[in-house]
Amino acid sequence: MYLTRFRVNTARAGARYLLSSPQRLHAALLAGFPGLPVDPEARPRILWRLDHGDRTDVQVYLVGPDRPDLTALVEQAGWPTLATPEAPGWETRHYQPFLRRLAKGDRWSFRLAANPVHSIRRKDGEPTKRTAHVSPRHQLGWLLKQQEKHGFELLPGAAPDAEDPLHRYAVVVHGRRDLSFRKRPGDPAPPPAGRKGSGSRGGPVTLVTTVFSGRLEITDPAALRHALTQGIGRGKAYGCGLLTLAPQE
Structure with missing residues (x-):
C-alpha cells in the first residue's frame, strides 16, 4: 500500500474543472494507476480525500495498492514548472511500515x-x-457508532462530562458539503443516501459529506489498519471514507 499527497494549483483552469466534480477528480486519480481493471467491481480499493486548508491550499490524499504516476494530473492541475525527477509534483510513501x-x-x-x-x-x-445525516450532532453520533467496528475510540474533550457530545469528545465536525452531479456511464453506483431521482444511469445524484478532525486511541490495530486501507462508510468513489493519522500536537 502507498500513501500519496498531491498539492492542487487552484489558480489553474484544469484544477478548477476537476475540483468542481468528484467524478472528474476520481477519474483523474484512477488514471494514475495504469493497468487497473475497466470493471469497477474488479478494481482494488482506491481511497482519496480533498483537504482544504484555505482558498488556495488544497491537497489530495490518496491511498492505493500501487505507487501512482500522477504526471498527467500535475500537467492539468498541479505545478509542472516546479516538478523535478526528485520531486515530480507529488509525494508518495510506502504505507505498510x-x-x-x-x-x-x-x-x-x-x-x-x-x-x-x-x-x-x-x-x-x-x-x-x-x-x-445533516446536523453536526447527528453526524458525530454516526462516527461514534463506527468506533468499535473500526478499532478506535474518540478521546475525551475539554468537557468530558458535558451532556452535548460535541463538547464531550476531542473532535470537530466541519466542512460540510452538499454535492450534486449527474452519474455518468461507467461510474460506480452512487450511494443511495441523499439521492434524488430514479438513480438510473445518468440520473442526478446528491451527496452530503462532512469532515471529522480530532484525537483517537487505538483499540484494535487490525481493525484500524483495515479502515485505513479500505475506508469507512459510503461514497468512497466521491472522496469519502479516507481516514488518516498524524502525531498528536
Whole structure:
C-alpha cells in the first residue's frame, strides 16, 4: 500500500474543472494507476480525500495498492514548472511500515471525510431508506457508532462530562458539503443516501459529506489498519471514507 499527497494549483483552469466534480477528480486519480481493471467491481480499493486548508491550499490524499504516476494530473492541475525527477509534483510513501507500527493504546490525531447516513422508515410497513445525516450532532453520533467496528475510540474533550457530545469528545465536525452531479456511464453506483431521482444511469445524484478532525486511541490495530486501507462508510468513489493519522500536537 502507498500513501500519496498531491498539492492542487487552484489558480489553474484544469484544477478548477476537476475540483468542481468528484467524478472528474476520481477519474483523474484512477488514471494514475495504469493497468487497473475497466470493471469497477474488479478494481482494488482506491481511497482519496480533498483537504482544504484555505482558498488556495488544497491537497489530495490518496491511498492505493500501487505507487501512482500522477504526471498527467500535475500537467492539468498541479505545478509542472516546479516538478523535478526528485520531486515530480507529488509525494508518495510506502504505507505498510507505518501500518505495522500501530499498536493498541497508541493515540493519534486523525482526519476523516465521510458520508454519514442512517436508515429510516417513514411509515409502518415501508422498506427502510438510507438518508444522510445533516446536523453536526447527528453526524458525530454516526462516527461514534463506527468506533468499535473500526478499532478506535474518540478521546475525551475539554468537557468530558458535558451532556452535548460535541463538547464531550476531542473532535470537530466541519466542512460540510452538499454535492450534486449527474452519474455518468461507467461510474460506480452512487450511494443511495441523499439521492434524488430514479438513480438510473445518468440520473442526478446528491451527496452530503462532512469532515471529522480530532484525537483517537487505538483499540484494535487490525481493525484500524483495515479502515485505513479500505475506508469507512459510503461514497468512497466521491472522496469519502479516507481516514488518516498524524502525531498528536
